[in-house]
Amino acid sequence: MHNEFSQRLAVVTGCSSGIGLEVCRLLLEAGTRVVGMSRTLGELAPLQHAYPQQLHWLAGDVTQPADLQALARYVQPLGAIDYLVPNAGIAELAEGVQPQAFARQWAVNGDGALNTLAVLRGQLASPAAVVFIGTFLVQRSFPGLAAYIASKAALVAYARTLAVELAAAQIRVNTVSPGPTATAIWGKLGLPEETLAAVASGVNQRLLSGEFLDAAAVAEVVLFQLSRGARGVWGQDWVVDNGFTLS
Ligand SMILES: NC(=O)c1ccc[n+]([C@@H]2O[C@H](COP(=O)([O-])OP(=O)(O)OC[C@H]3O[C@@H](n4cnc5c(N)ncnc54)[C@H](OP(=O)(O)O)[C@@H]3O)[C@@H](O)[C@H]2O)c1
Numbered sequence: 502m503h504n505e506f507s508q509r510l511a512v513v514t515g516c517s518s519g520i521g522l523e524v525c526r527l528l529l530e531a532g533t534r535v536v537g538m539s540r541t542l543g544e545l546a547p548l549q550h551a552y553p554q555q556l557h558w559l560a561g562d563v564t565q566p567a568d569l570q571a572l573a574r575y576v577q578p579l580g581a582i583d584y585l586v587p588n589a590g591i592a593e594l595a596e597g598v599q600p601q602a603f604a605r606q607w608a609v610n611g612d613g614a615l616n617t618l619a620v621l622r623g624q625l626a627s628p629a630a631v632v633f634i635g636t637f638l639v640q641r642s643f644p645g646l647a648a649y650i651a652s653k654a655a656l657v658a659y660a661r662t663l664a665v666e667l668a669a670a671q672i673r674v675n676t677v678s679p680g681p682t683a684t685a686i687w688g689k690l691g692l693p694e695e696t697l698a699a700v701a702s703g704v705n706q707r708l709l710s711g712e713f714l715d716a717a718a719v720a721e722v723v724l725f726q727l728s729r730g731a732r733g734v735w736g737q738d739w740v741v742d743n744g745f746t747l748s
Contacts, residue, residue, distance in 0.1 A: 507532035515589030517543030519684030523720035563613030581626035587614035603648040628671035635678035637742040664736030680742020683713040709744030
């Protein structure tokens with residue numbers, strides 16, 4: 502059977518853990534060549550061993566223009582990019598109004614994602630698909646995460662108009678907004694273990710499944726948005742949240 506992902510080329514940032522790692526895994530399983538970038542290799546190491554020809558990893562920080570330029574140079578000889586997932590992201594707790602907290606998170610979540618697209622724009626295939634990563638919290642509140650939520654909200658808004666601007670080049674831009682997903686990002690918020698457990702328990706009560714999403718559940722939706730099956734989906738933000746935003 503024809504597999505549309507076979508032999509295609511994808512670039513995924515934030516590939517060393519969580520959702521980005523699962524997007525890489527699914528693409529590799531489907532036969533796509535993947536270039537991943539993150540600051541550390543992390544949990545991508547086993548995939549490097551399993552797919553030595555298909556997977557390329559580049560150490561890099563999406564907030565550093567030189568690293569993004571290096572990514573573009575690395576990808577150039579590999580051919581045109583069919584799929585781009587600027588997934589790298591951070592979340593930082595910050596009580597009250599702290600413009601610097603917004604700046605730090607926008608640097609990765611917004612600027613980092615948009616600059617990844619900007620630097621690779623000329624290397625995208627036609628057609629190509631781009632999936633940005635938002636958050637379910639754009640539709641909700643979460644004390645301490647105002648700056649994080651705002652950084653993602655701006656990205657989602659940016660992506661909607663980019664979708665119109667890039668449509669003429671047959672570049673489809675969409676966003677997937679994950680709900681509470683069991684990844685390392687929660688542990689990096691800096692909450693004491695007991696507080697984190699209490700937060701998780703409160704969140705669980707609002708999830709229709711009663712538990713956090715696993716990263717693959719989000720990654721599978723990302724893959725669908727990249728696929729021809731989603732060829733009619735332009736500039737949309739799909740919330741994948743086990744029902745959190747329903748209550
Ligand atoms: N988990 C959730 O509940 C949830 C909910 C909504 C949205 N999201 C979003 O989903 C995306 C993936 O997050 P995750 O949950 O999978 O968390 P994660 O496991 O912490 O993964 C984050 C990834 O981003 C990379 N990264 C962070 N800063 C970077 C930088 N400056 N340059 C390059 N790479 C960087 C990390 O790798 P290195 O540290 O090795 O660089 C890691 O690979 C993020 O955009 C996040 O905001 C997550």
